[in-house]
Amino acid sequence: MGFKVQDHYFKKAKKDDFLARSVYKLEEIDKKYKIIKKNDFVVDFGYHPGSWVQYTSRKVGVDGKVIGIDIRPLNKKLLPLKNVSLFEKDIFDVDTTAQLGADDKFNVVLSDMAPNTTGMRSVDQDRSLNLVEKVFEVMPVFLRENGNMVIKVFDSHQAQKFLKEQKSMFKEYDFLKPKSTRSVSKEFFVIGRGYKA
Ligand SMILES: C[S@@+](CC[C@H](N)C(=O)[O-])C[C@H]1O[C@@H](n2cnc3c(N)ncnc32)[C@H](O)[C@@H]1O
Numbered sequence: 090m091g092f093k094v095q096d097h098y099f100k101k102a103k104k105d106d107f108l109a110r111s112v113y114k115l116e117e118i119d120k121k122y123k124i125i126k127k128n129d130f131v132v133d134f135g136y137h138p139g140s141w142v143q144y145t146s147r148k149v150g151v152d153g154k155v156i157g158i159d160i161r162p163l164n165k166k167l168l169p170l171k172n173v174s175l176f177e178k179d180i181f182d183v184d185t186t187a188q189l190g191a192d193d194k195f196n197v198v199l200s201d202m203a204p205n206t207t208g209m210r211s212v213d214q215d216r217s218l219n220l221v222e223k224v225f226e227v228m229p230v231f232l233r234e235n236g237n238m239v240i241k242v243f244d245s246h247q248a249q250k251f252l253k254e255q256k257s258m259f260k261e262y263d264f265l266k267p268k269s270t271r272s273v274s275k276e277f278f279v280i281g282r283g284y285k286a
Pocket residue numbers: 108109111112134135136137138139140141142158159160161178179180181201202203204205220
């Protein structure tokens with residue numbers, strides 16, 4: 090049975106009508122690095138349950154668009170959002186924007202994807218890194234020149250090494266562990282701005 094820590098951010102998310110506490114991680118990153126703008130076209134890998142989609146949908150506005158994919162069944166609570174399209178898909182089966190009904194690249198690539206954790210740290214780190222590597226693999230197909238990205242990473246020596254190798258793809262490249270991340274968590278986010286397509 091799942092166990093939810095009902096901390097400050099969990100309660101705040103409920104009160105603010107967000108579907109998950111993760112929204113405060115994206116909010117902090119976006120406030121600090123100005124990732125998402127009005128009218129942007131955004132893809133959110135691993136969107137479920139959808140707090141990042143809720144936040145991004147508001148931020149891009151009616152003339153922007155958010156496309157979310159997740160291996161989990163569609164979250165029907167997000168269906169009223171008119172500028173959002175959702176797909177039940179595995180990132181490992183996605184290689185083109187056309188598979189997501191898009192005929193153009195995105196201004197922003199988001200990924201909060203996390204593997205099902207086993208409790209064995211090295212296995213979880215490897216699975217997280219596979220997801221991170223896949224996002225970087227599809228970046229040339231999905232992200233426009235000068236676009237921005239935010240990707241969640243489980244920290245490990247291999248992940249640090251891999252991420253350092255990708256640094257030159259962006260004009261600005263930062264790592265951040267948001268304040269709302271649980272202190273025991275080994276996750277952090279890599280933030281790239283100004284993609285050099
Ligand atoms: C931490 S949750 C995302 C929370 C979300 N950002 C929000 O604000 O509600 C991580 C998600 O990654 C998804 N995921 C894991 N592996 C995936 C894969 N191979 N393809 C697509 N989504 C995946 C999981 O199903 C899970 O819903």
